[in-house]
Structures are given as C-alpha cells and as structure tokens.
Amino acid sequence: MMCFLLSLQHLLQVKYTLKRNLFLTLTSRIKILHNIFCQMEDLQDQPLLSSSDSEQYKRQGKRRRYLWMGICVGIGLFAGVLVGYLSFGLSKNSSSTALTSSTSSLSTRALYANSTVSTSNDLPDCQIYETMSCSSSSGDMDSKWESHQWNTPKRGETNWKKGYQDMSTIVGYARLTYGSGRKSCTVTIYTRTHHDLSLTYYFDGVAQTSNTKTYDSSYTGLLQVKVVAATGETLELDEIDFYWNLQPIASRSGDYRNGQKGAIVEMFGWPDADIAKECKVIADAGYLGVKLFPHQEQIMSTQPFENELNPWYFMYQPVSYRLQGRAGSRSQLREMIKTCRSYGLRVYADAVVNHMSAAGNDAQEHRNPSASCTYWPGKQSSANETQSPYYTASYTFGTNSWGEPNNVLEYPAVPYGPMDFHCDKSLNSWTDPNILNTGWLVGLTDLATGTDYVRQRIADYFVDLLSIGFSGFRVDAAKHIHPDDLAVIFKKLKDGMGGDLPEDWFTWLEVITGGESSLLVGDSDYSFTTYFANKMSAQGLTDSDIEKVKIWWSGYPNEPGNDGGRISLKRKVIQNDDHDQQNDGSSSRDIHDKGCVLVKGCDVSTHRNFEIKLFTNPEGVSDNDNDYPIRMLLSSYYFSNGVQSIPDGQSDCSNCVTTCDSCRSRGFAPAYVENANAYEGSDYTRVHRDAQIIAAMRTWMHI
Structure with a gap:
C-alpha cells in the first residue's frame, strides 16, 4: 500500500502554488521519508543490497514504525515538522553522505524524487510486473514478450537525457563490411523503429534515402552518421573509424612473429x-x-x-x-x-x-515487495552526459511513454530487444550444457x-x-x-x-x-x-x-x-x-x-x-x-x-x-x-x- 505521505504530496501540489524549485525540494523530502516508512525488515531477496545495507534498512524499519505511531497521533504535528524541515534544509553530516546540503546533490535528489512519485498508472500496493521467466527448458524467450521494449522517455519528458536522443522511437547502429584487402568498406545503417517511419540518412551531412554507402582508402576522416525521420526524430551515431586509417605499428627488434608471440x-x-x-x-x-x-x-x-x-x-x-x-x-x-x-x-x-547488465541494474527505478517495498533508483553509465538508456524487466511497476508496462528488456544503443535474449532462468548447473549456455550467470541478462x-x-x-x-x-x-x-x-x-x-x-x-x-x-x-x-x-x-x-x-x-x-x-x-x-x-x-x-x-x-x-x-x-x-x-x-x-x-x-x-x-x-x-x-x-x-x-x- 502506498504510504500516506504520497497522498499528502498530492494535496500540497494541488492546494499551494509553490515555486518550482520549492516543490521539487518538497517532493524530494517526501520521497526520502516515504522510502524510510515503507521499508520493512525482510531484505533477503533484495539483489542490489549488501548485508551491511540490509542491516541499515532494518534499523530504518524500526524507526519507521515509531514514526508511524507519531503520525497516527497527530498529522498536524507531522506537517509542522515537515515545514520546519523544509525551512532549515538539510545539514551536512560528515558520517553520512546520503543527505547533503550541496546544491548539486540536492538537485539530483529532487529530480530522482520527482521522477519516482507514484502515478495512477503504477501498480498498487507495491505489486510488480511479471518477469520474463522461462516457459520451457530450452532457454528460448517466449514470443509473448516481443513487444516489451521501447521504454526510453521521449524528448522533454521526465528522465529524458541528452544521450537518449529519440530512442523512444528509433534505434540503430552502423555495420562495416570491408572489401578484400580492406581498402574499401560498405557502411550499412541498421535501424529498428517503434512504428513505420520515412528515414533519411546523413553521411557527413550529405542526405540520401539509401541506408548504405561505400568508402575507400582515400577517405581519411572520422565518419559522422545521422538518421532523421520525416516526423523529426533523430538518431546520431558515434564517430566511425576505418581500418586503413590506423597508425602503423612501428617495427621493433625481437621474436614477435608479426604479433603472434610475446x-x-x-x-x-x-x-x-x-x-x-x-x-x-x-x-x-x-x-x-x-x-x-x-x-x-x-x-x-x-x-x-x-x-x-x-x-x-x-x-x-x-x-x-x-x-x-x-x-x-x-x-x-x-x-x-x-x-x-x-x-x-x-x-x-x-x-x-x-551478456549485458544484471536484472534490476538499469536506468529506471525498481522496488522489491519481498524486501519491504524497498526502492532503488536507476543507474547511470560510463558515457556520462551522452549515456545510453537501458532497461530490464525485474522489479518493475510503472508505465512508459507509450502507456505500456515498463517490464521491458532492451538496450537501445546496441540495439537489443527481448527476443535477443534467453529467458530468465538461474544458471544453477555447471555440468548441464543447456543451462551453462542459456542460464543468467549471477542474474546477468544472457544473450541468445x-x-x-x-x-x-x-x-x-x-x-x-x-x-x-x-x-x-x-x-x-x-x-x-x-x-x-x-x-x-x-x-x-x-x-x-x-x-x-x-x-x-x-x-x-x-x-x-x-x-x-x-x-x-x-x-x-x-x-x-x-x-x-x-x-x-x-x-x-x-x-x-x-x-x-x-x-x-x-x-x-x-x-x-x-x-x-x-x-x-x-x-x-x-x-x-x-x-x-x-x-x-x-x-x-x-x-x-x-x-x-x-x-x-x-x-x-x-x-x-x-x-x-x-x-x-x-x-x-x-x-x-x-x-x-x-x-x-x-x-x-x-x-x-x-x-x-x-x-x-x-x-x-x-x-x-x-x-x-x-x-x-x-x-x-x-x-x-x-x-x-x-x-x-x-x-x-x-x-x-x-x-x-x-x-x-x-x-x-x-x-
């Protein structure tokens, strides 16, 4: 069951015309308290928490019960405490960096809180969606999951990031096929789209309707490719390198056998x-x-x-x-x-x-009903400001931009979708070749x-x-x-x-x-x-x-x-x-x-x-x-x-x-x-x- 604090948040949003930054701060504080209140002691099924984290949450669970008693005694007292909390802000605690007074950290938390507030489309009572478990021993993904993708937010929506581009609608990559001797190369842009789109391909800024173009060794640059739909959606790929432009390997004395010994x-x-x-x-x-x-x-x-x-x-x-x-x-x-x-x-x-990332390790929020409705935020990537979206089906409870459940499995920047993976099953045998091949090693999403x-x-x-x-x-x-x-x-x-x-x-x-x-x-x-x-x-x-x-x-x-x-x-x-x-x-x-x-x-x-x-x-x-x-x-x-x-x-x-x-x-x-x-x-x-x-x-x- 969603906690009382979320209802209070809704009332505050409707009744008061707070400035945007104050509302985001309020949202952040409410969500933090919500997580504390909603967590219980049983965390043994939480895959992303260590034993010490579990102990921390158990202590929080005990404090939560006492706080609940305080709320039951007087909502007015709680509201007063909340107002005072907002007025004085958060003081920095050197022993805990979970809450910090720095502007950048506060902004991050406010954004996280705002993006994880329950909506009418979320499953109620801490329920989660079905995962993509196996229906047979083969390891093949059930075709019923084929449509469970396209989870990336659209431009302008909450959680959209620069690197996501328009991957809510179009994804793809460049396939390089060299000619004999590797002095020429055909570049083919492979795409997948959410629905039928008319696409134009830009190679170094030059438009064409064909998704292929051939280059030879006279081309000495880094190829730039962009795909643009007639309806405006765009996909820009990372720079493309060609083999013939490589720095030659300097000669050295020694028994290297042209790179085959050393x-x-x-x-x-x-x-x-x-x-x-x-x-x-x-x-x-x-x-x-x-x-x-x-x-x-x-x-x-x-x-x-x-x-x-x-x-x-x-x-x-x-x-x-x-x-x-x-x-x-x-x-x-x-x-x-x-x-x-x-x-x-x-x-x-x-x-x-x-494989790709582990189940529950992705860019969206998750919660675990077997761990007292513990939430954890989405992760980032090593690409920093151009980070790619990525999503797994485990511990999900919301909907995406298309109004569909967010129990999806996709890595749009590859691109991979559900049917590119084996179904979700434990790798629990090291001598069964089928399990060795198709099982999810320590929960890592296993590629088909x-x-x-x-x-x-x-x-x-x-x-x-x-x-x-x-x-x-x-x-x-x-x-x-x-x-x-x-x-x-x-x-x-x-x-x-x-x-x-x-x-x-x-x-x-x-x-x-x-x-x-x-x-x-x-x-x-x-x-x-x-x-x-x-x-x-x-x-x-x-x-x-x-x-x-x-x-x-x-x-x-x-x-x-x-x-x-x-x-x-x-x-x-x-x-x-x-x-x-x-x-x-x-x-x-x-x-x-x-x-x-x-x-x-x-x-x-x-x-x-x-x-x-x-x-x-x-x-x-x-x-x-x-x-x-x-x-x-x-x-x-x-x-x-x-x-x-x-x-x-x-x-x-x-x-x-x-x-x-x-x-x-x-x-x-x-x-x-x-x-x-x-x-x-x-x-x-x-x-x-x-x-x-x-x-x-x-x-x-x-x-």
Whole structure:
C-alpha cells in the first residue's frame, strides 16, 4: 500500500502554488521519508543490497514504525515538522553522505524524487510486473514478450537525457563490411523503429534515402552518421573509424612473429590517458602489447553496491557496444591506441558479449515487495552526459511513454530487444550444457547467441574494435557461449574484415574449466577442444585462423595438461595471477603452490619469481621458444583496507548520492608516475616495470 505521505504530496501540489524549485525540494523530502516508512525488515531477496545495507534498512524499519505511531497521533504535528524541515534544509553530516546540503546533490535528489512519485498508472500496493521467466527448458524467450521494449522517455519528458536522443522511437547502429584487402568498406545503417517511419540518412551531412554507402582508402576522416525521420526524430551515431586509417605499428627488434608471440601486460584499472603515457615505457621494455579491461559503455552508479561505489566488476555489465568506458571516451581510446602503435606496442580489448547488465541494474527505478517495498533508483553509465538508456524487466511497476508496462528488456544503443535474449532462468548447473549456455550467470541478462542477429551484432562489434586499432581481444565468459555460436561469430567477423583476418590478429577465450573439465575440454559437443576446432573449420576458417583463436588456459600452472593434449600448446594463453583471482573467495582457478596472487598477501620476492618462471620455464612446457607463444602479466593495484575498487577517483564516496552511510571510499591515485618502481607504494602495482621480470621476458623474446 502506498504510504500516506504520497497522498499528502498530492494535496500540497494541488492546494499551494509553490515555486518550482520549492516543490521539487518538497517532493524530494517526501520521497526520502516515504522510502524510510515503507521499508520493512525482510531484505533477503533484495539483489542490489549488501548485508551491511540490509542491516541499515532494518534499523530504518524500526524507526519507521515509531514514526508511524507519531503520525497516527497527530498529522498536524507531522506537517509542522515537515515545514520546519523544509525551512532549515538539510545539514551536512560528515558520517553520512546520503543527505547533503550541496546544491548539486540536492538537485539530483529532487529530480530522482520527482521522477519516482507514484502515478495512477503504477501498480498498487507495491505489486510488480511479471518477469520474463522461462516457459520451457530450452532457454528460448517466449514470443509473448516481443513487444516489451521501447521504454526510453521521449524528448522533454521526465528522465529524458541528452544521450537518449529519440530512442523512444528509433534505434540503430552502423555495420562495416570491408572489401578484400580492406581498402574499401560498405557502411550499412541498421535501424529498428517503434512504428513505420520515412528515414533519411546523413553521411557527413550529405542526405540520401539509401541506408548504405561505400568508402575507400582515400577517405581519411572520422565518419559522422545521422538518421532523421520525416516526423523529426533523430538518431546520431558515434564517430566511425576505418581500418586503413590506423597508425602503423612501428617495427621493433625481437621474436614477435608479426604479433603472434610475446608478453601482454593487463592494465587493470588504468585510465586511457595514463596508458598513453606508459606506452613508451612498456614498448621499450619489449612487451608485445597491453590489454585493456572492458571499454564498452558500462553501468555506473551513485549508490554503493556491497559498500563500494562502482566496484570494478561493474565494468563487466555492459549497456551498449559504444566504446565509451570507465577508462575513457572513444576519442581518448583512439588517441591512446595511436600513441601505443607509434611505439610498436599493440593494444588488445576485453570483449563482454555473453551478456549485458544484471536484472534490476538499469536506468529506471525498481522496488522489491519481498524486501519491504524497498526502492532503488536507476543507474547511470560510463558515457556520462551522452549515456545510453537501458532497461530490464525485474522489479518493475510503472508505465512508459507509450502507456505500456515498463517490464521491458532492451538496450537501445546496441540495439537489443527481448527476443535477443534467453529467458530468465538461474544458471544453477555447471555440468548441464543447456543451462551453462542459456542460464543468467549471477542474474546477468544472457544473450541468445544462437540467433543470427545476435551473432551478427557481436561480429560487427568485433569489426569496430579492429577498425579503431585493437589487434585482438579477450572474450569474457566464453564458456557460457556455445562453441557452435562462437564458430559462426568468428566466420562473420572474417567476412566483415574482407574475407580474411588481419595477419597479427588473435583472440583468447575465457574458458574456466574447474570441475567441468570433461565437458569443456573433453570430447563432448560443448567442448572447446577438437569439437570447437572442427566447427570453426566447417565455417571456413583455415588452420592458420584456428591457431589464432586461443584459449586462456585456466589449467595453468597446476593442471597444464587437463585437456589430454587435445589443444595445441600454441593455442593456450598462460599467466600467473589474474584479475578475477584477486576477488575475495574467488574460485576461478586453483593454482596451489605453483603461483600466487600479489594483492592477496603474496610477498614481492615470491610473486616476482613466479612471473620470471612464466618466461623461463613455465609448467607443462617442452619447447619454451614455441610453446605458449602468448603469455600474460597482470599489472593491477593494491586493495586499500579491504576496498577493492579502482583508484581512478570514480569510486570516491564523495560522488555518492543514495544510501551512503556504509560507503567505503577509494580515493584517486595516478596510475602513471614517471619514476615509480614496480611493487612500490599502496596504489598501482606496476609489476610490468620490474627489471628482473623484464630481463627474463627479453631473453625469451631474443631481444
């Protein structure tokens, strides 16, 4: 049942002609109190609250009951308190940033409160809409959900943002198809519309009715594309890069084999601008390249999760394939790649294509009736002022601009809609291939990679990665994508790149074997060994192509041969500690005493020796010069008092707006420091700068 305060708000709005800013302030205060009153103690089903947040809300629930008693005794007393509250404003409390007196924070709260006020179209009594659960074991989305999209607000409506454009009506993206030799490219603008529209396509400002245009290598600019409907709706895409305009990779001495051998530094938590400054250092050391962490647009929040603001794993919840990540904008990324390539250093991406953001983690408000009608606000994205809309069906209760229920599933900037996903079911088995493939991993909305459109869209994203200058990419959570689907995706990538893959390209798939080794690296039809290779061959990939589709070998260093020799050592990528292992309780792989995780208490000398061993005599090697040609080294940051967030300033609790009492802050520290030494300090580890590790790597590379 909606609380009395919302009725009071309505009466105040009708009876009094308050100035707009005062009304927004009033709305904000009422909504804050409403949330406190309406929350109860049972929060065990709230997916977005940590245990400490739950305890906080339980305490609030007890206070709420006493406040209710006060209201029942005298509404007049409450009104007087409210007036006094508005008159004196909010004082800033240094121990809690949930309520702040700053103008910007107040404005944010007023907007949030105003946008979440119940309307006659909201479900009553804290009810929520049905989710897109499975009606069968197949994992296929029920067709009844097909129309549950188009949730983006229209221009001028509450919650509309600049980056939303007219995605309430029109969405789309640019598909690049290169000709042989990659000296020409056909750009096709794929669109979806809410209803029939007459569209005009503008390529660099020149109008045409066709949605395709071909360019050749004489074009040296960044292509601007805009789609305009006859009724005025517009969609403007991010700048388009072409492969032939890339900065050439400078030549260096060493056994790099045209990019098919070398050591890659994983720059965990490094912003683009800092990597650009570090490129020369890394190139001069002799490394093959650097690997970034997900750069596609991802969720960001002004509310802590597990007591941290924007924890690092939010990078693995994408909201679009726009290259507007936490580490930097598309233009910053482009400049960094250009700088690195000018020193002979290649750059590799981390591609998240198994899923999108988690259910309930999106741009609209949600509430949980099983958690005492707890509300949580919509999230933002790493694209900042040009952030894209994104919506999931869980915990929804309102209506959208078209008057339809807002239990939708869509990522308009991709664009993806409900039928591009598997239905909502738990990934509760690691040995059932159907569940492994179609289940929603920890609630992450799982893409239907068996459909042609999703396969094509992922391949087109890969083409964009190569077009801006990446030399290859890691595929996150690859074991949750069926090998059949991946084989088709790589064939579509090859077609998109002009019928052949770049000579220095390769990819590596995250396939963590664990207890399901017999399924994943055995002889099953969900195996990433011989079965997967045969599927790629059937799609037209050559032996040379297949050798470039590598597996990140989770069996290293403890079980280097747990595949029974089914995968060539040339297709295995190895490393000591990885970013997932840094997480408390991580079970991604058990390295026993044959490796160690630096930020989990491994002393510097021991860690250094394991990194040196990676280049001198790694486990399972018989020919160190040729086995395991790609080897990874993690350059991360130290955790601070248990806080695992990135020290880039975006996890500083001064940015918190909602439920900030328990926020544990991670302040800013520069990743690039000119004369910093490896392992020193309390922020970035800079392991890649260690002289002994560099010497071992250079010997392996014959430098």
